[in-house]
Amino acid sequence: MDRAISADIHAKRRRRVWLLVLVVLGLVVGSVLAFRVALRPHISRELLLTAPVEVGDVEASLTAAGVVIPGREAVISSPIQSAVRRVAVQVGEKLRPGQTILELDKELTASALAKLQDEQQQNRNRTSQLHLTLEKALNDLESQQRVQQVKVRSLQSTLRDEQYLLNIGGGTAESVRQAELNLKVAQLELERLREQIRNQRAANAADVRELGFTMQIQDRSIAELADKLRQATISSQQPGVLTWVNEDLGATVHQGDPLARVADLSSFRVRATISDTYADALHLNDAAVVRLNGTDLRGTISTISPAVDKGVVTFYVRLHDDHHPALRSNLRADVFVVTRAEHGVLRVKNGPFYQGGKEQAVFVRHDNALRRHVVRFGASNFDWVQVLSGLRAGDEVVISDLKDYADTPELLIKE
Numbered sequence: 001m002d003r004a005i006s007a008d009i010h011a012k013r014r015r016r017v018w019l020l021v022l023v024v025l026g027l028v029v030g031s032v033l034a035f036r037v038a039l040r041p042h043i044s045r046e047l048l049l050t051a052p053v054e055v056g057d058v059e060a061s062l063t064a065a066g067v068v069i070p071g072r073e074a075v076i077s078s079p080i081q082s083a084v085r086r087v088a089v090q091v092g093e094k095l096r097p098g099q100t101i102l103e104l105d106k107e108l109t110a111s112a113l114a115k116l117q118d119e120q121q122q123n124r125n126r127t128s129q130l131h132l133t134l135e136k137a138l139n140d141l142e143s144q145q146r147v148q149q150v151k152v153r154s155l156q157s158t159l160r161d162e163q164y165l166l167n168i169g170g171g172t173a174e175s176v177r178q179a180e181l182n183l184k185v186a187q188l189e190l191e192r193l194r195e196q197i198r199n200q201r202a203a204n205a206a207d208v209r210e211l212g213f214t215m216q217i218q219d220r221s222i223a224e225l226a227d228k229l230r231q232a233t234i235s236s237q238q239p240g241v242l243t244w245v246n247e248d249l250g251a252t253v254h255q256g257d258p259l260a261r262v263a264d265l266s267s268f269r270v271r272a273t274i275s276d277t278y279a280d281a282l283h284l285n286d287a288a289v290v291r292l293n294g295t296d297l298r299g300t301i302s303t304i305s306p307a308v309d310k311g312v313v314t315f316y317v318r319l320h321d322d323h324h325p326a327l328r329s330n331l332r333a334d335v336f337v338v339t340r341a342e343h344g345v346l347r348v349k350n351g352p353f354y355q356g357g358k359e360q361a362v363f364v365r366h367d368n369a370l371r372r373h374v375v376r377f378g379a380s381n382f383d384w385v386q387v388l389s390g391l392r393a394g395d396e397v398v399i400s401d402l403k404d405y406a407d408t409p410e411l412l413i414k415e
Helices: 007-039 107-168 173-231 276-281
Strands: 042-044 050-052 054-077 082-087 100-104 233-235 240-245 258-275 287-292 295-309 312-319 332-349 359-366 369-380 384-389 396-398 410-414
Touching: 050 332, 054 240, 054 287, 054 369, 054 384, 100 240, 100 258, 107 173, 173 233, 258 276, 258 295, 258 332, 276 312, 287 312, 332 369
Parallel strands: 042 410
Antiparallel strands: 050 396, 054 258, 054 332, 082 100, 100 233, 240 258, 258 312, 287 295, 287 332, 295 312, 332 384, 359 369, 359 396, 369 384, 369 410
């Protein structure tokens, strides 16, 4: 005979059914959640580089390429056309004032100097000969003048005699007129000789001056060549370090060719170049930051070249600390010309994420997820970017390049 099932057994059976239903529902929900998680994009933590948003200063700047050069550098040029005979000092050695750096072959210049001196001696001889010649010509004219003066006095006496005879009736008017004519001709001839003597003296003085000028020019040429001959032993006029020297023994050098460079390495400056697109943004005394192997040195623009060479403008930066231990001649550096400064603003470190625009999307970390934020940026430089809106101080911004996820609203971080 069948027995009635107890209430406890019915309750157990109901619990077992509900438990089974809950397990099935849990599996379904878990599968759905796992599927949704699997569909959400994620990124490895190792690929992320983040930086916090903070309050600080941002200096907008232009980036230029620079090289450190000595504050003062003297270029020693060849005074003559010659050949390198001997190099006495090697590059990098310290120099004393007057210390010989190299010697040039002096034979050709010495021969040219001797030739000039011989020509000057000939000029002196010509001067003596000219004085004698001019003095003789002048003496001849003066002798003619004295003869003519005697002739004039004689004709004056003749005229007085003819006039006396005419007065006493012993002469004729025709004789008087002839005597007057002869006297007038003689006086004109005397005046011509006097004028010729004045002209001769002036011409003599001009010839002497001309030859004197020629001798002065020759004297200057001799002195100049003699000075160049003394300078053929190349030396430094200031203390410093030899940074370059023409070491090609026997090589021909022309007058004006550089032979050596001597630098004062107690101070430095920076020569920088930038695209001519930014030429109008450069101004004298603009602030600049020079970065050398992680060391930043501040300075100002001291000189801007007015010419554009192959699309670039050259300018020079005078450093506030021009003898810093990090400075080395010919060391390459990054130069940042400050165009605007913002103080006490929100900023975030510059990185691959920044595309240079005024507004763009960035990712901000929230626990184990990255969420997309649209941010407005302001001034920027190599180190920092100013944040105008879209972020708050303390936000952790991804500064690595995530442009492949630009349209993704959220990313999961996979450890």
